[in-house]
Amino acid sequence: MWSRCFLRVWIRQNLTLRDNFSILRALKPSKEVEAFMSRICTLFSGSSGNCTYLASQEGGILIDAGVSARSIQRALEDRDIDPKTIRAVFVTHEHTDHVAGLRVFCSRFGCKVYSSPGTLAALEEKGMLQKVDSSCIGEETVEAAGMAVRPFPISHDCAQGYGYRIHMPDGRKVAVATDTGVMTDGVREAVHGCDLVVIESNHDVRMLQNGRYPYYLKRRILSQTGHLSNDDCAVELVELVRSGTTRLILAHLSRENNVPELAYETAKSFLTSVGMRQGTDYLLSVAPKASDQKVMVF
Ligand SMILES: [Zn+2]
Ligand SMILES: [Zn+2]
Numbered sequence: 001m002w003s004r005c006f007l008r009v010w011i012r013q014n015l016t017l018r019d020n021f022s023i024l025r026a027l028k029p030s031k032e033v034e035a036f037m038s039r040i041c042t043l044f045s046g047s048s049g050n051c052t053y054l055a056s057q058e059g060g061i062l063i064d065a066g067v068s069a070r071s072i073q074r075a076l077e078d079r080d081i082d083p084k085t086i087r088a089v090f091v092t093h094e095h096t097d098h099v100a101g102l103r104v105f106c107s108r109f110g111c112k113v114y115s116s117p118g119t120l121a122a123l124e125e126k127g128m129l130q131k132v133d134s135s136c137i138g139e140e141t142v143e144a145a146g147m148a149v150r151p152f153p154i155s156h157d158c159a160q161g162y163g164y165r166i167h168m169p170d171g172r173k174v175a176v177a178t179d180t181g182v183m184t185d186g187v188r189e190a191v192h193g194c195d196l197v198v199i200e201s202n203h204d205v206r207m208l209q210n211g212r213y214p215y216y217l218k219r220r221i222l223s224q225t226g227h228l229s230n231d232d233c234a235v236e237l238v239e240l241v242r243s244g245t246t247r248l249i250l251a252h253l254s255r256e257n258n259v260p261e262l263a264y265e266t267a268k269s270f271l272t273s274v275g276m277r278q279g280t281d282y283l284l285s286v287a288p289k290a291s292d293q294k295v296m297v298f
Contacts, residue, residue, distance in 0.1 A: 038168040041295040042287035043075040045251045056169045059145035062089045063176045066097045069104035083109045088144040091115035093158035094122040107131040118160025152190035154180040157225040165190045178252040181226040192243045201250035202227035203257035234270035241282045251287040260286040
C-alpha cells in the first residue's frame, strides 16, 4: 500500500498533468490508499452561502459556515462524513453568507473557530461566538487535522478578510480565495503554485451593469473591495496554470449577475486562447450553489 502511495506522489511531482492522468487512472487507488489522500468538497457556494470541506486522514476542516448548521450537517452526512470529525472552521469574514451557521455548528460539534482579529471582533459584537472556542490568527500558520493553514488578506469591504492556503499532509497545496475585489499581490502570492485553487468568479460585468441592482450596489461589487468578475478571474487562471495549478474551481457565483455556463465558458475560452486545454493542462469546474457532488480525492 505504501509503495503505491509514494508512487502516486512521485508521479504528481514529476510528470505533467497530461502524463499523470493516464498513469494515475491505471493506478486507481485502493480504499486504504485513498484514506491517505487529500479531499475537498465545496458544499455550498455563492451569494446564498459558502462552506468548503477539506480533509486529511486525521479529520476535516471547513472554510466558512455560511448556511444553517442543519444544512451543513446534512451536507456532510449525505457524503458519509461524521460532523464530529470537523476539527475547526476557518472564517474568511463576517458577512452572513460566510457565517450564518457558524455559532450553532461549532457549539454543537465542538469545533474551534479561527479568523482574523477584525473578523472575530465583528462576530463577537453580533453575539456569534457565544459558547464557541475561537482564536485569532495573524500571518502565522495554524495546524488543524494535520493540515497547515495559512491566512492571507483579501480585498473586501469587511472588517479584516482572509483567504486561506492549506498545505495538506500528503504534500498537496490548496487555496481558497473568494470575496476579493482585486487580485492583490498578496493574494497572487498565496495562490501561486497550489495544486488546487478555489477562486471567485462572481459576476459577468455586462450582466451586472444591465441588471436590476441599485447603482450603489453595482458600484460596491465592481469596486476594489467588492467581488472578482468572470473576466478578471479568467486572467488569473492563466497564471495559475503556468504556476502548476491543475485543478481550478470557480466559486462564489452571483445568483443575479452570473450563470455557471457563462463563468465556465469565460474561463475556458481565455485559457484556450493561450493554448491551454481542459483535461490536458487543467481541470476546470464550477462550484454549484448547493452541491450534490461527491468529495473529490486528489
Ligand atoms: Zn463578503
Ligand atoms: Zn461572500
